[in-house]
Amino acid sequence: MTLLEELREATLKAGRPFLAHWEVTSCCNLDCPHCYLSHTGAMVRESEVALVIDCLEAHGFLLVTMSGGEPLSHPLFPTIYRTLKNRGFLVTICTNGTLIDEDTVGLFQRYPPFSLEISVYGTTAEQFRRFTGRDAYHRFVSALDLLSAAGIDYSLKMPLTRRSLHFARDVEILARQRNVALRIGTLVYPRLDRDPAPLMERLPVTDVVSYEYSECYDLTSRQPAREPTSELRCSSGRNSIVVDSDCHIAFCGLLREPRFHFSCVRTFSMALTAAAHLRATLEEAYRQGPCSRCAIADCCLCCPAQSWLHTGSLCSCIPYFRDLAEAKRSYRK
Numbered sequence: 477m478t479l480l481e482e483l484r485e486a487t488l489k490a491g492r493p494f495l496a497h498w499e500v501t502s503c504c505n506l507d508c509p510h511c512y513l514s515h516t517g518a519m520v521r522e523s524e525v526a527l528v529i530d531c532l533e534a535h536g537f538l539l540v541t542m543s544g545g546e547p548l549s550h551p552l553f554p555t556i557y558r559t560l561k562n563r564g565f566l567v568t569i570c571t572n573g574t575l576i577d578e579d580t581v582g583l584f585q586r587y588p589p590f591s592l593e594i595s596v597y598g599t600t601a602e603q604f605r606r607f608t609g610r611d612a613y614h615r616f617v618s619a620l621d622l623l624s625a626a627g628i629d630y631s632l633k634m635p636l637t638r639r640s641l642h643f644a645r646d647v648e649i650l651a652r653q654r655n656v657a658l659r660i661g662t663l664v665y666p667r668l669d670r671d672p673a674p675l676m677e678r679l680p681v682t683d684v685v686s687y688e689y690s691e692c693y694d695l696t697s698r699q700p701a702r703e704p705t706s707e708l709r710c711s712s713g714r715n716s717i718v719v720d721s722d723c724h725i726a727f728c729g730l731l732r733e734p735r736f737h738f739s740c741v742r743t744f745s746m747a748l749t750a751a752a753h754l755r756a757t758l759e760e761a762y763r764q765g766p767c768s769r770c771a772i773a774d775c776c777l778c779c780p781a782q783s784w785l786h787t788g789s790l791c792s793c794i795p796y797f798r799d800l801a802e803a804k805r806s807y808r809k
C-alpha cells in the first residue's frame with residue numbers, strides 16, 4: 477500500500493476529510509453527447525476561490541481534484557492551481573487536454589500536479605470531431621507532445637461508447653506508443669438532472685463485456701470481483717466530497733441533490749456534516765433495497781446515486797446494470 481493509500485484508509489477509519497473533488501466550472505469547450513454534466517455556465521467566482529481553499533485547508537483535506545466541465549476553461553485556472561499547490565494540497569487535474577499550451581506546461585513544470593488525467597476522444601481529427609463536436613484534435617495532440625517534451629507525467633482515459641468502440645484499439649496503441657497508462661470507462665450515465673439523453677451513447681451489454689474481456693484488453697483494468705456486502709462501498713460523505721462551482725457541497729459526482737451551500741468555514745463545516753448525514757440515509761436505502769441482498773452484486777456497479785439517476789428512486793434494480801453484471805459473471809466462469 478502506498479503512503480497515500482494508507483492515508484486514505486486512515487482518514488476513512490477516523491472519519492476525517494481526505495479528498496475534495498472541486499468542479500471549478502460547469503463549462504466545457506467540447507460538446508460530447510455522452511456527457512452527464514449540465515453545462516449551466518456556472519464557474520467559481522474570483523471572490524469565492526480563497527473561501528473554498530480556506531475551507532478545504534481548515535478541514536484538513538489532503539487531495540484536491542480539479543475538474544469541470546473543463547477546468548482549464550476557467551480564466552482563473554492558473555491562479556487557483558498555483559494557490560492550491562502553494563497551500564500544500566496534492567492536486568489531480570481531470571482535463572480533455574485541448575487547452576494545455578506552453579504556459580500551462582510551464583506552470584506544471586514549476587508546480588507538478590499529483591496526477592494529470594487526460595480524456596482521449598479519438599486518434600484522428602475526424603474521430604475527434606465526430607465524438608466531441610469540435611475540431612480540436614490537433615490541440616489534443618499538441619498538448620501530449622508538449623507534456624512529453626517537458627517530462628510531465630500524465631495518463632489517458634477513454635469512455636467506451638457507441639462512438640468510441642470502433643477506435644478503442646487505436647487508443648490502446650496510442651497509449652502504448654506514448655508509454656502512458658490508459659483507463660477505459662465503460663459506463664454512461666443519465667445527466668445529473670436525470671435527462672436520459674446520454675444513454676443513447678451507451679453500448680449494448682455484449683459489446684461492453686466482450687471488449688472488457690477481450691485478449692487485447694491489456695492496458696486497462698477489468699473490474700475486479702468484489703466481496704458481497706450489504707454496505708455502500710464508496711467513501712463519499714465519509715472522507716470525500718464534491719464541491720461544485722456554486723459553492724455547494726454535494727455527496728458525490730453523480731448525486732447533486734440535496735446539496736449544501738457554504739459561505740464561510742463554519743457553514744462549510746455544517747455542509748460537511750449534512751453530507752455525512754445524507755450518507756446515513758443512502759446507506760439505509762441501500763440496506764433496504766434489492767442490491768444489498770443480490771446474488772450478483774459482486775459484479776454490479778449499482779449504488780443509490782446510480783439508482784436515483786436512472787429511476788428517481790434510491791433503491792431500485794437497474795435492468796442495464798443487472799444485464800451487465802450477469803454477462804460479467806458468465807465471462808468469469
Ligand code: SF4
Binds near residue numbers: 511
Ligand atoms: S470533455 Fe468532458 S466535460 Fe467536456 S463535454 Fe466532454 S465529457 Fe463533458
Ligand code: SF4
Binds near residue numbers: 710712731780781
Ligand atoms: S456514484 Fe455511487 S458509488 Fe460512486 S460515489 Fe456516488 S454513491 Fe458512491
Ligand code: SF4
Binds near residue numbers: 771792
Ligand atoms: S442493480 Fe440489480 S443486479 Fe445490480 S446489485 Fe442491484 S439488484 Fe443486483
